[in-house]
Amino acid sequence: MARLEVNRSGEMEVFVRVVEQEGFSAAARTLRMTPSAVSKLVARLEARMGARLIHRNTRDFQLTSEGCVFYERSVEACRCSRKWRPLSAVSRRMTRPQVACA
Known part of the structure; x- marks a missing residue:
């Protein structure tokens, strides 16, 4: 299994994928x-958000009103995140000046 970065943005990406894949x-x-693992990440996200994002059972899947709002914002955040990833890779390769701290 691939190891997805499971920080807050990773949880958000998983949530977006769950919604898009229904x-x-x-x-x-x-x-x-x-x-x-996907279910646990979404449950952790819901716990941190303090809101149920998805009504689910073995046969049904439906976003809550909070889930709809969070999905829309998450899509935009993920889109912005993807734009900045190439820049972060470039900045890691650049040499940084040595800074002396007193």
Whole structure:
């Protein structure tokens, strides 16, 4: 299984993928993760947000009103994040000046 960076932006990306794939299993396949891992990441995100984002059971999947708002904002945040990733790779390769601290 691929190891996805599971920080806050990683949780957000997983959530977006779950919504776009309309389910945990489909999202897990595209992310090369287990459905359990995807479910746990979304549950952790919901706990941190203090809101249920998805109503789910074994046969049904539906975004809550909070989930709809969070999805829209997450899509934009992920899009912005992808734009900046190439710049962060370049900045890591650049030499940084030595700074003396007193």
